[in-house]
Amino acid sequence: MGLTSVGIGSGLDIGGIVTALVNAESAGKIAKFDVNEGKINAQISGIGSLKSAMSEFNDKLTTLTESATFGSQKVALSSKSYLSASVDATAVTGSYQVKVEQLAQSQKVASAVVADKASTLGEGSLTIAVGGNDSFNIDVVATDTLTEIMNKINSSDDNSDVTATIINGELGPQLVLGSKNTGLDNIISVTATDTDGNTGLVDTFSMTEVTPAKNAIAYIDGVKVVSKKNTIEEAITGVSLTLTAADIDQTTTLTISKDTAKTKTAIEGFVEAYNSVMTTINSLTSYNAETEQAGILQGDALPRSIQSQMRNMLSSQYSTSDGNKMLANLGVTTTREGLLEVDSTKLTEAIAADKGAIAEMFSSEDTGLASKMSSLLDGYVQTGGIMDSRDTTLDEQLSRLTDSREQLNTRMAAFSARLYKQFNAMDLVVSSLNTQASDLQSRLDSLPGVVRNNS
Structure with missing residues (x-):
């Protein structure tokens, strides 16, 4: 450029x-x-x-x-004190009278009272079953305490039905087994076996029922309904009931509408x-x-x-x-x-x-x-x-x-x-x-006889 x-x-x-x-x-x-x-x-x-x-x-x-x-469909309850409800599209429009007589609950059984939860109980095994489910075994060694037996029960890979805990009562500590499921179908059975010639395990684990298993009982329009759970799903077409409290003298009106x-x-x-x-x-x-x-x-x-x-x-x-x-x-x-x-x-x-x-x-x-x-x-x-x-x-x-x-x-x-x-x-x-013009002007100015006109 x-x-x-x-x-x-x-x-x-x-x-x-x-x-x-x-x-x-x-x-x-x-x-x-x-x-x-x-x-x-x-x-x-x-x-x-x-x-x-x-x-x-x-x-x-x-x-x-x-x-x-x-x-x-939608559902309405006259009171939410005893139950809740949900419906699906198959529910039929109508009104139902519901009474809850009894809630379902799980069984709990307790061992005999022991002097100290840190004391050993002997050597042997426990066979535990709930309802018709397969039983599982817990091996107890001579150094095991009530606490260690509780931990073995809860951590067993074969245990899906029972929760074990220690309750320190007035007379001393007891191991309490509770079913994870409610209803009369879930009764706990415990069989103890001693292998050391003593009767420590058998005596300790002669279980006593402390909370009975119960089925839920409700009446729908006067018809008795029994369930091993507090959720009742098949009593009314398209309706699922969840029972929360029991009082046979109280009636809840359940209304289904579009x-x-x-x-x-x-x-x-x-x-x-x-x-x-x-x-x-x-x-x-x-x-x-x-x-x-x-x-x-x-x-x-x-x-x-x-x-x-x-x-x-x-x-x-x-x-x-x-x-x-x-x-x-x-x-x-x-x-x-x-x-x-x-x-x-x-x-x-x-x-x-x-x-x-x-x-x-x-x-x-x-x-x-x-x-x-x-x-x-x-x-x-x-x-x-x-x-x-x-x-x-x-x-x-x-x-x-x-x-x-x-x-x-x-x-x-x-x-x-x-x-x-x-x-x-x-x-x-x-x-x-x-440049040429300037040079020419300069030459002309220098010629003899040429007089510059300064004006």
Whole structure:
């Protein structure tokens, strides 16, 4: 590159001239690049907003494709003092009177009192069993104390049914064995064997029941129910009871009814998420005549296609065992703006009177509203879907724009170098002419008889 300062020969600001010429040549192209880059980035942002709203809507649809959302039951208790309850979808609507006579409990047996828990008891073995389960053996050596025997019982790999502990009572320490399971089927038996000729183990482990095993006893509508656990799962269809206290004189009313709130919440969430998608599309594709501002994706076929397909699905009828159904039958209608609105009272009444048709309408595989719409949205928002493809296309446009900027910079650098070369060449010529003119003037001034005109 040549001189970049004021021309030596010509006195021109070559640097300023070259910069002005380069800027004049590139300014229009750079402005066009900036405009295009802004549009592409705005489109990327718009596609991202649309994809986010559609993904959130798709999540709401997932709930409406699950059978648990529809026809579920709920349970209420007149008192929580004696039991708790849970229900599944097979529970039958109705009311039941429950009385708890007795809670289930596990048996506990105690050894004879020993003088000192650190004293040895002799050599031999203990065979322990609970109910009909396999027994396990504990080998007792001559140096074992009551504490060590307790530890051997609790740490035995074969022991899954008994817990051993030492209780220091008024008369002295005793080893207490407790069944891990409640009910009359879990009775503990202990057989002691002495092998050292003494009777220390046999005498100590002649067990005495200190807490009896009991089955739970409850009455449901006057029918006696017995369970070895405090959880009763098969007495009432679809209902699980957990007994917590007993008083045969107290009655708890258990009421099972249809859980309309779960279905209603799911449908209202569907409406809200759908409106969010439609609002996003309208915002991205609209034109404001007053401000003369166009949406980021105005004229783009993608959001309009999505909007059209979704609206068609919402206005369609869906086959159920109770005849063809559509959203309007549930109190969900379309406003003039293309959004959905819910008549809360009508929706509640429709769910309360429903016998399975709403579930079919939404969740029937391949034919239900939620199932079909979820499949539609998956094609757009899933990894590798249409939205990702559009993002890839826009990213490629940005990449090409970056390449064009680099090419322009390269051309402008060459153009600048060429201008500097031309202007510097001119400057040298002017400098040479100025030098020759000055030399000629000097020669003329030195000729005899030539009088300089100083005026």
